[in-house]
Amino acid sequence: MASDSPNPNDRPKASWLQIFLIGRNPKVTAIRLLVTAGLVVGYFRWMALPIQVTGISMEPTYHDGQRTSVSRLSLRLHPPVRGDVMAIRTTGFHNLLLKRIIALPGERVHIRRGQVFINGEPLDEPYLIKKAPWNWPRDLEDELIGPDEFLVIGDNRGMPQDRHEFGIAKRERLVGRANR
Amino acid sequence: MSRGFFRIIGSLMVLGIVGLWVLVRPTESRRITRTLEALAKEASFRPGEGQLRRLARVESFANAFTEDAVIHFETLGIPPAQLSGRDEIRSLAGAIQILQGGMDVQLFDPVVTLGPAEDTARVYLTASASSGKQEAFTAQEFEFRLVRRDGTWRIRELNTVKTLRR
Known part of the structure; x- marks a missing residue:
């Protein structure tokens, strides 16, 4: 005896356009799309930012035109320490400064003839190739780094001091650690 | 084609229209951003542009400022400068227009804060400028006060706003 109930296999066949645009099962495709979009946005927003280095202030560690990424997750997991190369935001994320952390909150720092002194002790900086005779601050007094601040400088200390952007960055401006 | 297909296409279209409205609906913040984008466009020019076009640019650039506008400019490698009044601004814009390589000014990440009566505003943004292959400045932050x-x-x-305090 033949049954009158419809066979689930008798569903109308999906057209090639539908299969091409949204697959055989639209719900599954929509979920896949949402999950993929969420993962991509989440990865680039909270984990890693792709960047291209412009300029020579981080030579020899980073070169003009070099492509790398900034790990935002790493900054969330581990607080910034001396020697970290950090990306520092401007008003947004389109333009970031890449600098190395030299002094931490609460430290007293000055630079004399290119040598950095932290709390009166000279700082060993193996990543530098050349030191131009920088002096900072100009008044020859120690600068006290505030509670949520870091002194950041590029690795190219052979540059003239007045052509090199460096200074004190607020903690809120740190975006993430730069990868090599 | 199945009803699910049409439902999804319909939902995407509704989402697209709502998204478009959110993006383009006129607000004061958006008007300000457009004003500043127009300013960047007027500040940019290609080498070999006609004299009349350049003069029109200078006039349009200067007109974006009030008569009593003040500019304080201090960035790496350029001596600090202060300009007072639209005439001085017009003169500087005219002087820049004679650069041989042209000039390209771009603005990024504007943050607009409107005053309580929405007749004043403060905008922080990042700008870059290059003349030919040479960068005049990159990633320089600015504060605009508008009325x-x-x-x-x-x-x-x-x-100018210093990203790093010295």
């Missing part, structure tokens, strides 16, 4: 007069937003004060 709305007769329905038009004009810049009353423009200051």
Whole structure:
């Protein structure tokens, strides 16, 4: 005896356009799309930012035109320490400064003839190739780094001091650690 | 084609229209951003542009400022400068226009804060400028203070902002 109930296999066949645009099962495709979009946005927003280095202030560690990424997750997991190369935001994320952390909150720092002194002790900086005779601050007094601040400088200390952007960055401006 | 297919296409279209409206609906913040984008466009020019076009640019650039506007400019490698009044701004814009390589000014990440009556505003943004292959400055932050007069937003004060304090 033949049954009158419809066979689930008798569903109308999906057209090639539908299969091409949204697959055989639209719900599954929509979920896949949402999950993929969420993962991509989440990865680039909270984990890693792709960047291209412009300029020579981080030579020899980073070169003009070099492509790398900034790990935002790493900054969330581990607080910034001396020697970290950090990306520092401007008003947004389109333009970031890449600098190395030299002094931490609460430290007293000055630079004399290119040598950095932290709390009166000279700082060993193996990543530098050349030191131009920088002096900072100009008044020859120690600068006290505030509670949520870091002194950041590029690795190219052979540059003239007045052509090199460096200074004190607020903690809120740190975006993430730069990868090599 | 199945009903699910049409439902999804319909939902995407509704989402697209709502998204488009959110993106383009006119607000004061958006008008200000457009004013500043127009300013960047007027500040940019290609080498070999005609004299009349350049003069029109200079005039349009200067008109984006109030008569008593003030500019404080201090960035790496350029001596600090202060300009007072639209005439001085017009003169500087005219002087820049004679650069041989042209000039390209771009603005990024504007943050607009409107005053309580929405007739004043403060905008922080990042700008870059290059002349030919040479960067005049990259990633320089600016603070714009604007005022709305007769329905038009004009810049009353423009200051450079230091990303890193020294």
